Structures are given as C-alpha cells and as structure tokens.
Amino acid sequence: MKFVDEYRNKESVQGVAQAIKQITKKSWTIMEICGGQTHSIIRFGLDELLPKEITLVHGPGCPVCVTPLESVDRAIAIASRDDVIFCSFGDMLRVPGSQKDLLSVKAEGGDVRIVYSPMDALEVARKNSDKKVVFFAVGFEATAPGNAMAAYQAKKQNINNFFLLVSHVLVPPAIEMILSSDKNQVQGFLAAGHVCTIMGYEEYEPLAAKYKTPIVVTGFEPFDILQGIYMCVKQLEENRYEVENQYVRSVRREGNIVAKEIIDHVFEVSSRKWRGIGSIPRSGLILKKDYSKFDAEKIFDVSNITANEPKECISALVLQGIKKPNECDAFGKQCRPDHPLGAPMVSSEGACSAYYRYKRE
Amino acid sequence: MKKKEYNLPSCPIPVSDYPYVMLAHGSGGTLMNQLIDKMFRKVFKNEHLDQSHDGAVSELPGNKIAMTTDSYVVDPIFFPGGDIGSLSIQGTVNDLAMCGARPLFLTVGFILEEGLSMDVLWRVVNSMQKAAEESNVQIVSGDTKVVDKGKADGIFINTSGVGIVEHDQNISPASIEDGDCIILSGDIARHGMAIMATREGLTFENVIESDCASLSSLVLQLLDSKVTIHCMRDLTRGGLGTALVEIAKTSKFKMEITENEIPVREDVRAACEVLGIDPLYVANEGRFVCFVPECEAIKVLDLLKSNNLSKDASIIGHVSKSDKAMVVANSQIGTKRIIHMLSSSQLPRIC
Numbered sequence: 001m002k003f004v005d006e007y008r009n010k011e012s013v014q015g016v017a018q019a020i021k022q023i024t025k026k027s028w029t030i031m032e033i034c035g036g037q038t039h040s041i042i043r044f045g046l047d048e049l050l051p052k053e054i055t056l057v058h059g060p061g062c063p064v065c066v067t068p069l070e071s072v073d074r075a076i077a078i079a080s081r082d083d084v085i086f087c088s089f090g091d092m093l094r095v096p097g098s099q100k101d102l103l104s105v106k107a108e109g110g111d112v113r114i115v116y117s118p119m120d121a122l123e124v125a126r127k128n129s130d131k132k133v134v135f136f137a138v139g140f141e142a143t144a145p146g147n148a149m150a151a152y153q154a155k156k157q158n159i160n161n162f163f164l165l166v167s168h169v170l171v172p173p174a175i176e177m178i179l180s181s182d183k184n185q186v187q188g189f190l191a192a193g194h195v196c197t198i199m200g201y202e203e204y205e206p207l208a209a210k211y212k213t214p215i216v217v218t219g220f221e222p223f224d225i226l227q228g229i230y231m232c233v234k235q236l237e238e239n240r241y242e243v244e245n246q247y248v249r250s251v252r253r254e255g256n257i258v259a260k261e262i263i264d265h266v267f268e269v270s271s272r273k274w275r276g277i278g279s280i281p282r283s284g285l286i287l288k289k290d291y292s293k294f295d296a297e298k299i300f301d302v303s304n305i306t307a308n309e310p311k312e313c314i315s316a317l318v319l320q321g322i323k324k325p326n327e328c329d330a331f332g333k334q335c336r337p338d339h340p341l342g343a344p345m346v347s348s349e350g351a352c353s354a355y356y357r358y359k360r361e
Numbered sequence: 362m363k364k365k366e367y368n369l370p371s372c373p374i375p376v377s378d379y380p381y382v383m384l385a386h387g388s389g390g391t392l393m394n395q396l397i398d399k400m401f402r403k404v405f406k407n408e409h410l411d412q413s414h415d416g417a418v419s420e421l422p423g424n425k426i427a428m429t430t431d432s433y434v435v436d437p438i439f440f441p442g443g444d445i446g447s448l449s450i451q452g453t454v455n456d457l458a459m460c461g462a463r464p465l466f467l468t469v470g471f472i473l474e475e476g477l478s479m480d481v482l483w484r485v486v487n488s489m490q491k492a493a494e495e496s497n498v499q500i501v502s503g504d505t506k507v508v509d510k511g512k513a514d515g516i517f518i519n520t521s522g523v524g525i526v527e528h529d530q531n532i533s534p535a536s537i538e539d540g541d542c543i544i545l546s547g548d549i550a551r552h553g554m555a556i557m558a559t560r561e562g563l564t565f566e567n568v569i570e571s572d573c574a575s576l577s578s579l580v581l582q583l584l585d586s587k588v589t590i591h592c593m594r595d596l597t598r599g600g601l602g603t604a605l606v607e608i609a610k611t612s613k614f615k616m617e618i619t620e621n622e623i624p625v626r627e628d629v630r631a632a633c634e635v636l637g638i639d640p641l642y643v644a645n646e647g648r649f650v651c652f653v654p655e656c657e658a659i660k661v662l663d664l665l666k667s668n669n670l671s672k673d674a675s676i677i678g679h680v681s682k683s684d685k686a687m688v689v690a691n692s693q694i695g696t697k698r699i700i701h702m703l704s705s706s707q708l709p710r711i712c
Contacts (some may be wrong), residue, residue, distance in 0.1 A: 001630055013694040045696030222694050348637065358698050
C-alpha cells in the first residue's frame, strides 16, 4: 500500500534503528505525545529495537483517555433523553462514566450512533428534524477543524436541531504542564504529526527554548517514529533543543491556514479539565459566543454534573509519563479492555490498552 | 404493485394480497400453509421435505455423524458477495466441514418480523437453495415463526446440520502436534469489512465483497486425497487472531505466525488502516486454517492452491512446544508481538 509499505520496510526500519544505536552515548527519556504513536510503538514492538539507554514514555495525547469523567457523564445524561440522537466516534462509546458507558445507554434504549465524521452527524440532524442531534466533539487540534466545520455548516444551513458537546484539548499546554512539573523526567518530545499538520509547529518553538527541550514533529509509521527518535537523540547528544520536523511529507511550519481559520472562527481557547490530570489553563477549546446556540452543555443544562476519578486508577501518572501501565496494581487484573477502570484502557490508542493488547505475557 | 425484476422466478405468493409478512403467516392457519407450500417447499423441494411430516426420517450411511447449529442475524440482509440466506447455509455447512464431515441434511428455523417484504423473503429463500445445491446438502425440515413488528430485525435464521464422517482421522485441537504447519486458505478480513462498509455507508474505490463460501467440497477434496490433517477451524467472528488463540489455548501449544505470509487484499488493508482496525480480528465467512504435519504441508498447500476458492493459500506459521500456550506474530519490520483474543468489538478510532 502506497505511503504505508515504504515506512514499514524491514531494511529501512532496521537501518534507522541501527543509526540510533550508533549515536546514543547517554541515557535519555523521550515522550511521544500522541496515542496513535504509542499504538504504533507497541503494536510494532519499536521499543525492542532501541538501545537500552533510551526510555520511551507515553504521553497524554489520546483524546479518549483525557476526556474527563464529567464530560462522559454529561454525554450519558444527554444520550439518555428520549428526544436526543447522540452521535459519537466509536472509541468514546466504551469509555466508563461514573456509573455506566454510552454503550449501556444504547442497550437501555437510547439512540446512540457511531459516526465517522461530524458532518455525518449533521446529516443525521437534517434527516431527523423532530429530534435533537448531539455530536460528542472530542479530540485534539487534529479533529477540531472537522468539528468546527460541522458547527459552521449548521449555522449557515440553519440546522437548528444540531448541537456539539465539546471537550476539545490542545497539545502545547499539556507539554508545558509536563515540563514545568518538578517530577518531570522527560528530556525530549515527539510531537504529533497530524496535530502539526493542522497547527504547524511555530507554537512549539517557545516551549523548546524555555525548557531547553528538543521537540521533533513526527509521523505514525514505524520508520517515521524511529526517525523522529533519531532526530531527538541527535539533538540531545549534541546539546541542542530545537523544533525539528520529521513529518515533512505532511507538515509545514505554518500549518494548514484554512483549517486554522475555521477553528478560530468557531472556537476560542479556554481552560479545560483533563482526565486523571486536572484542570490545565488555556488547554481546551469552547464554542464562541456566536455559536453558543449549538452548545449542548448549555442547551441541555448539564454543566452542573461533576465527577471524581476512581482512586485505584493511576492514569494521571501514566498520562504524564511518570509510571508505565504495567506498573499499576490493577493492570490486567481489575482493569482490562473489557472492564476498564480508566480511559487509557479503553481506546486502542490508550497506553494501558496498547500494553494489554501487545505487551502482556 | 410493480414487481421487481431479479434473476429468479417471481414470488409465487400473490404479492397483490400480501406484499409483506403478516403475523398470520406464523399462526398455523391457511396463510402459513400457503407460505410453506408456495415458497419454502417449492424452493427447497426434496424427498424428505415432501414427506410433510413433523421431522425428516432417513437412513445414514456409516456410523459416525457430526452435528452443529448456528443462528444468523446479519444486518444488512443483502451485502456484496452474499446475503443472510446463503450465509445461513454456508456457515453451518462449514462448521460440519471443519469436523471433517460430509454435510448431508440441514434444518431451517425462520424468525420473521411482521412487515418483512415477501419479495425479500423470496430472494433469501432462493439464495439458501442455491447455496444448499452448491454444498450438496438438502434442507429437510423447517419451522417458521412471525413476531410483532419491532421485535426482530426483518429476518433471523437458524440452521442445524448433520453430516457423516467417512474417514478415521481425529480432526480436533487435541490432535495438533509439535512442529505442525499452520496453513491459511486465503486472504482474510473481507466479510467483516464488506458488512461494515455496507452498514455504515462507507465507500471505497472498489466494492469490498464478502468472502462467504461453502468450504465442504474443498475440505472433502483434501480428505479424499488422504493427507493427514490434525485440526481445521473456519475463521468467523473474531477473525484469524481469535481463532488461533482459541486453538493455542485448547491444544496447549505455542503458535508462531509471520504477518507477511498472511494475505490481505490491498483495498481491504487500506480500509482497515483508515478505520484503525486490525485485519487479524476481522470476520471471515469462507476461510479456514488447517494444522498439518510439516511433511504434508507442501502437498496440502498445492491441493488448496489448485482450488479456486483457496488459490491464495499460504503457510503462515508453525506450532511448537512451550510452557506458555500463546500466539506470537513476527511483524513485517522484524519484531515480535503477542496476539491476544479480541476483548470486545473493534471500534473505529477517533484519529
């Protein structure tokens, strides 16, 4: 398959792994921010190809995993209503809320549907004018333009029964939160290629400079990830801390201008609670005032629903790279993909789920 | 009402009167008899069904039989490459074939939802008969129930099957031995992706059609050629990955497979990549794995390749002794990963 097989070629992958071994002199801890990269690393066993001096830790970049418990509870409250058709990406349906998940709401008779794009949810709204159609707008900057476009089109086409339950998060504040923590062990970052395809990487440059930490914008295939690690290790060994772009076939420094414009048109930056981590200032997106009539949180009056995380789940530490999933007492025992205690066990991009699927002996 | 054109004789039930299934079609009266006589008995016609008895009575050649049952609830009823009717025959026939049996007789139980189009039922019933003829089985007994509208999803079918075992091999996970080769009969993941694409309205450059097919003639061809077969398993829900893990656990052996040897059609692989789905866990309906002694592997592979149904057959791995009953895959980049059973249904990823 074009654009896939070249980057999974055994010789190329082994070649870059060899190159990493040659330049690595000291011990380094590198975090891949994105859950998609975590999934690739574990699925392809890329960590086995690295020298022992390099430790990979898995970051908070799985949108399913960091969606706070109360957002899931709010989604469940809305989806349980008779007058609502609730649309979501597939992964979100199994995320446990305080009492149950969205799949249970479906089993109890709620109209909960998997869609592949927010525009599909808009189409559901168009076809069901007697129902209120709510789309669960979660994700990082990579899914924000699509969600913004759905709201923009709803307004333009006067579709007034379409709403967004927004729980959008942003990458750079999460990186800053990790780097500014006194427990931080991360010395270099792989930034998410798809997020940077939209946003570019200018906003990462002040972070790299302030915290003297290299950041390499990296793709998702085995070769991409190893090359990203190579570039990061090379900077670390040479005592450089720049933002470099491994994913040149997709990412430009300025990003996708048109996509950024639609995000700015519909959303504004706000503080946001992250599952397991807590509130991070200026780390989320909310609908602008012009779009407040599409805001499901306001329309269905669910903002008073709050929730606390289960105590036995250490996802906060996992998502900050302080602990590995298999260092959790509940891992593979009380907490499994068919019975997740926390969100990182739910999504295939969650670090815990990836470990369970591919690293369990 | 305008009749639809299919490559079938038209539905013999006077559609002007009953274009849809009514509750009365399941109530035991005239309408039910009309449905049975004019549709089921007419299409499935054979000497056992013609006995019009509560069950079918027949002589069985030999003294070793295999029995199985399966229910079919697939949505959509019609999908590229097949429909619920053909699937309900092939699925049960394949289960018999995996026991090394020659399938002979099937029973059919229909659960119909009030309001099902009679035309749809007619197409399904004809498709069942076509699949039965291709598999050399007879539908010898049946049952029809109709439930209120909203209590079922159009049509559900249960089929049970009887076959005879004409050889002395014990084909089961317990017969697997150290060193056995694992042979896969063709490309994987087509049925699941065909259903998903149809159900969700996903369009790709090519239409992905299901691999659903009857495996009985292929398996009988293998058995007739006197090759040693230790175990066979058709790959249905849960896909190749789940099937191998199940067999590894039952047989208590380690299985090592090589991902590059597992054929996945290019368009299917692309669809899986786009949706974030692992083809190893996607459903199939016309594929199986067989475990054979290494010395027989090439012969079995050649036999499989000579049949159009399994022309892409491949030796994907081997069995070895180990403390841990597990499945390990050698990835295309030269690393190893452990294959686990699918823990829940695969859901498309956000990004």
